[in-house]
Amino acid sequence: MTTYIYETVSDKKGGKSRRYEIRQSMKDDALTTHPETGEAIRRVMTGGYGILKSGRSAPRAAAPAGGHSCGSGCCCH
Numbered sequence: 001m002t003t004y005i006y007e008t009v010s011d012k013k014g015g016k017s018r019r020y021e022i023r024q025s026m027k028d029d030a031l032t033t034h035p036e037t038g039e040a041i042r043r044v045m046t047g048g049y050g051i052l053k054s055g056r057s058a059p060r061a062a063a064p065a066g067g068h069s070c071g072s073g074c075c076c077h
Contacts, residue, residue, distance in 0.1 A: 001024065002025070002026050003021050004022055004043055004044075006042065007019045007042060008040065009039075020034065030043040
């Protein structure tokens with residue numbers, strides 16, 4: 001089971017939304033209503049690790065002795 005973050009969908013412009021953490025299977029579709037309150041909600045995309053490619057692929061460098069290969073400016077230590 002994965003925990004996803006959802007937020008309420010406000011009917012009013014500039015209205016405040018509330019966020020919820022809801023556990024569900026990765027195979028399940030995103031929810032559109034809160035299972036307990038019936039409020040309209042939407043899944044919030046957060047964080048994650050992605051690789052963007054453009055053009056031709058360059059060969060991957062071996063990971064340094066520290067065990068990570070995230071490059072300069074990384075805060076994953």
